[in-house]
Amino acid sequence: MSIENTSAPQIDFNTPAQLRMRKFRALKDKLASGGIAFGGISVIVAIVLIFFYLLYEVMPLFQSAHVEPWQKNDQAVENYAVPGTGKTLYLSMEEQAEIGVRVSDQGEVVFFNTLNGSVIKAEQINVPANVSITTLSTISDPLRQFAIGFSNGDALVIQHDYSSSYPDGNRVITPSLVYPLGKEPIHIGDKPLKLLGISHGEENWNLIGGDETGLTQVKISVEENIMTGEVDISSESEALPNFNIKAHKLLLLPDRRWLMIADKSKLAVVDLKAEDGAQTTQVIEATKGSITDFQMLLGGNAVLIADDLGKISQWFLVRDEATDWKLTKIREFTGGTHPIVNLSIEHRRKGFASLDTQGTLRLFNTTAQRNALTETIVDGMADRLSYAPRSNAMLVEKNGQLSLWAIHNEHPDVSWSALWDKVWYEGYEKPEYIWQSSAANNDFEPKYSLVPLAFGTLKAAFYAMLLGTPLAICGAIYTAYFMVPALRRKVKPFIELMEALPTVILGFLAGLWLAPFMEDKLAGIFVILLVVPIAIVTFGFLWAQVPDRIRFLIPEGWDALLLVPVVILATLFSLFVSDGIESLLFGGDMRLWMSNELDIPFDQRNALVVGIAMGFAVIPTIFSITEDAIFAVPKHLSYGSLALGATPWQTLTRVVLPTASPGIFSALMIGMGRAVGETMIVLMATGNTPIMDMNIFEGMRTLAANIAVEMPESEVGSTHYRILFLAAFVLFMFTFVVNTLAELVRQRLRKKYGSL
Template sequence: MPGNGKTLYLAMEEQAEIGLRLTDAAELVFFDTRSGEIVKQQALALPEGADITSVSSFSEARRLFAVGLSDGSALVMRHDYKSSYPDGERVITPEIAWPLGEAPIPVGNLPLDVLAVNGDGDDWRLVGGSQGSLTQTDVSLTENFLTGEVDTEIDTQALPNQSVKPTKLLLMPDRRWLLMAAPGGKLAVEDLQSADGASTTQVMTASTGEIRTFELLLGGSSLMLADDRGVVSQWFLVRDDQGEWQLTRIRSFDSGGEPLAGFAIEHRRKGFATVDADGTLRLFNTTAERNVLSEQVTEGAIDQIAYAPRSNALLLEQDGELRFWAVHNEHPEISWAALWSKVWYEGYEEPAYVWQSSASTNDFEPKYSLMPLAFGTLKAAFYAMLLATPLAICGAIYTAYFMAPGLRRKVKPMIELMEALPTVILGFLAGLWLAPFMELNLAAVFITLLLVPLSILAFAFVWAQMPNRIRFLLPEGWDVTLLVPVVILAVMLSFAIAGPIENLLFGGDMRLWVSQELGISYDQRNALVVGIAMGFAVIPTIFSITEDAIFAVPKSLSYGSLALGATPWQTLVRVVMPTASPGIFSAVMIGMGRAVGETMIVLMATGNTPIMDVNIFEGMRTLAANIAVEMPESEVGSTHFRILFLAAFVLFMFTFVVNTLAESIRQHLRQKYGSL
């Protein structure tokens, strides 16, 4: 064992090559983790007669820790490491930095049997004491820009008598919430910034045993508890129905049922390691709620455990001996539940499906739920097919069965030519023109969707009542051309009457009325825009295949039906359509595959918000669009990178399953109607 004395604090540097021991002899010992050779040894300059009574490791990620002394003062330290390359070889030089200065900070008059510290930059807070009597000390650092000297202001105040006698303290990063562990498995929460002064807001029995481990997870939002019965649980603050913050138990982890001898938090991930009294090491991830490893590493209990910053090594101390273990634990934050089930993330009021792959802070908890992306994919495809399927199939029926051959030769190539239009153009038009146009003319759009079909039906009825001498002025199969001016006039009428109707029914602004009166949020780039834009992209595919399938039905079947007295409509419904149904069904499935896999339109016209909302006025993010957006920025080989490939595989599997099911149905239809 490098150095003398009992280990109070154990840590490693970035490369896991240099370890640090703080001993009860007030010595800081830096040593080589492979050989145990002492690299540097430094004694703490404690006040005369003072001893170390407590150690607080409050930020492993920033390498910060503090020691409480028997005279009521505290020292805050950070272990730093500098790399140099003399003669081409790397040399790591350890040193100790003093964020609050080398002089001890007075906290109270009693020995600091318990101590909690947190802060950053110029503002720090220390809470400590003993026998249930706690003192709060706020430290403010001010640097003189001319001389470079740092002035330290210290404000100390006694906290009210505690309802419990804490055995362990933790101060959350906002320096507002003080968490206290007490005998009997008690857990108390104190609000240090309450309007009426510091007050205890919550006291509960967190465990049926005694609390042995009391640590904050990376980021300081989650509290990790472990009792003498081996039960490990995660807690964080959640607002209740009255808007009050309550420390809530979120999840528990199976640690084998044995008392824990060691507990270590990962520095850069939401994970932790435990070693029980039998020497079994277990690695956990809180987000995925999974135990990624269980392995016997020692015989009997250990004394100390330390995680390397990169989570690639563990340092164990047992009976005065140090053991160094390499750890290979890639992508522990992924599990079936993390991908497809609701997860209760830090800062959320309840479990939710969330996709958020990055943030501006290293304390971020990755959220890799694929449910919002799968939902967005199906939502976009649904609205696109809702528009495209009836228009394409009905158009194909008329073109193949009723339209004059001369007109068909002009219409069919024109519609099929639409398929050659790049989808990026449609997406560009949808995002920059159609979306704002629909926002300004929402009432007119809905009136058009109602009035145009009614106008077509009304004109068809009137045309059917016309005398034959007028109807026969147009050759058979050319009467559809009369609908062109009807549709144009119906659209113009819709926009003309939209203003008065909107003023009468919606107070002059339908979009505002939908938001305020119905409580339905409106996003400019929404599912309605995507449905219209992507619908026009899918229509040529469905139309072309459906039209070919109907036109390919042998004329002998139609002539035979007509000769037996059936009307053209009866022939279409009972003979032609059943015979062509395999082809029509294939057309719909191919169109759906095109809608599911579409990228550019949904990328440019949806707002790319990965939310699960059936609201037609809200956006979404699809699997294909998410891959296109995030793949260029993901780190190769990272969890994020692999999840994007998994999303592509999910997209493939979806289309594969749908196409397999469609093929089986198509074969069934062919066998059923093949004898006609």
């Protein structure tokens, strides 16, 4: 019998249909590869563009100042003769730096065009016959007020004012003189006024004048009848005691309490409101050289002293431990080695300009302790220096000639020390880290320290991770390694769904419900931390003692659901006994007890509230990534470990977790990035107080929340605006560095445990 050999069927892989399928598949692979590559490159490009845009907005903060002759029609404005006659006693400009005002020792007030010196208006001060002007004292540059002292002991207070009109659509600025205390001079003493200091509030004025042999104080009260408009001026005078100092110049601070008297090298501080009458509180050696200029900084809280050694120092009153005020030297600026002859104070910032005998101009900012410019603008010593109100122009007088200079110094109050070091601000007892970007008055000293914001960012992230990390990782371990698949398929999506909850809702609930609830049940919160773990362990022990026929009624792996009512009941019990525990142990108010007995301040919106709310927000992220990493560990590794006699717990800790450690570490870093960049929760639940305290019961302000709060109110292009971009840049770089280091660690862990 023969067997017929039949050949195996032949399959043709090159049919037209197969060829079309392979071409279509290759096309899809190329499109997928190209799309993925394009998406990845787009993300990188977007991140790089964000980086450079932030850098673009931040860089102007650190640009150096520069000065140049004022330009008109692309031509430098030439020097011109000083308008008017006599010696200049006062030189200033109006807001637009278009009109200057000059007061001479002949009593002539001249308003002139700052571009060419042409006289716009001239007025003669009412100087009595046979009387000469002996001194001029600047009261306030921002208020445009000054006072003139006469040889007969009288003084006249003057204010130069400006009004704008628009005839035919063209702006016209009209200057005028105003006399706040009337055109009649005020009598201070019988001796010539070689020294004069004036300060005032809304209705009260203090005038102090005299010479080095004695001073007299005149207090003036101005009352206006709101019905008739009549002004009633009353005054009283008193002779001040001898302060044993040869006075060269006086400064009376705006509070009308403190009088500063400068002689050749010393400075005396007089408390005019001391209980035992006017008295010298201290006499200090202000400089080792000779005082050449003595000016009050914007706000009237600090004074500047320039000397012939080229140094400028800032001083202000500081309250010591004995509650006494002491004039303290805060910082010193080096203005070269040549004597300083002129100081000019900025009208709206804590800055000033100095000019030495060699004609070198230097621009300083006191808060930033920064020298923004050093440049020689005239040859030799100038006679007078005057800032424009907007600090964008400067008038310099030398040998009867005036020159107008353009100043480009947009952000002088920013420096590394102002941003990251402790700064001694006016009114503070010591250097501190402070963020306070705005205030109600124009004399405000901006405080741009980023340290409290960076601290608050890390504090919020720390407490959020402290709460969220153990819950998320432990939950992920149980879900991926111990939970039965049927239950896992229900639990995992439910937890991941929590991530879709908008953070603004979490912040809203945390700020308006959770914060007052925790304040009311503070003792119960701590009881929960004790009772819930004890209840879980106790229930587990009791459940193990239950007969098998009852325990086996619950399907294997589903018994964990029995803990849900246990946790709920334990929590409700803890809150129920909260009031009783507070009454028994803390006198009925745990918050007040902590404040009084432990000196721990308590704010309703604090880090504990933020930790719970932000922990709730980061738990889904950490849980999901960690659970996937543990579940993805090859089963043959755990089966092999169990087969060799290891317990499930040993297998978990020595095989599964090390293998999944790169993924777990990535989950932690992503969760931390989420916590660091969180905005709405910390914005609504922290109180937004930029303080530096690790106290869990006090709030904070984070970088992200600060940007969200203050960016809408900041002026575009201002220092505040650009510092907010700097805060965003710091946040960006922090996230970038942390993620880069995390990736390096993750790769090392992956390499170490990848061979398992």
